[in-house]
Amino acid sequence: DSGVTQTPKHLITATGQRVTLRCSPRSGDLSVYWYQQSLDQGLQFLIQYYNGEERAKGNILERFSAQQFPDLHSELNLSSLELGDSALYFCASSPHATVGEQYFGPGTRLTVT
């Protein structure tokens, strides 16, 4: 158990809909990273927050957005969902503002039908 929690574990929704994925980092970690992993592929970095501020952006679509709240939990919002958005979405936390070891949550499996 990494100490990072993600909800929900599974999510099935229709095209065009909007969903919110939630992540709680390990106690004391200020950085939260979001990743997308499609079937049998590596991790695609989406976005990083550090202590409530956006720190870095990766390959995040304009239909996707994220935020980190004062209690340090983070939410990833996915809107106007397409079939191709079906994937595993992972949150990772780290005590570092800059890159260091990351601790991953169990992921949310999103299925868009």
Next chain:
Amino acid sequence: TQLLEQSPQFLSIQEGENLTVYCNSSSVFSSLQWYRQEPGEGPVLLVTVVTGGEVKKLKRLTFQFGDARKDSSLHITAAQTGDTGLYLCAGVWSNYQLIWGAGTKLIIKP
């Protein structure tokens, strides 16, 4: 574009055999991390290598960082079924982002 190439993409061997997987780039990284991911779970950090030429051992797993810090290898001795998983390498290229390889899917058959 910074790329990390992992090879082989897929490896299936018998329990007890040895294996090596590779992580290569044309770029120099300040450090490199190895993760293992089991089906349906998040990646778990195995090791971080920082110094060119560095060798780290984790039980039957030996990790090496190339002298030029452009490549790394993971060697598993006497593989066990519990080693099955997706092995990912990630290079620290900038302060804000890891560059991830696509992974090596390893299956150890009993």
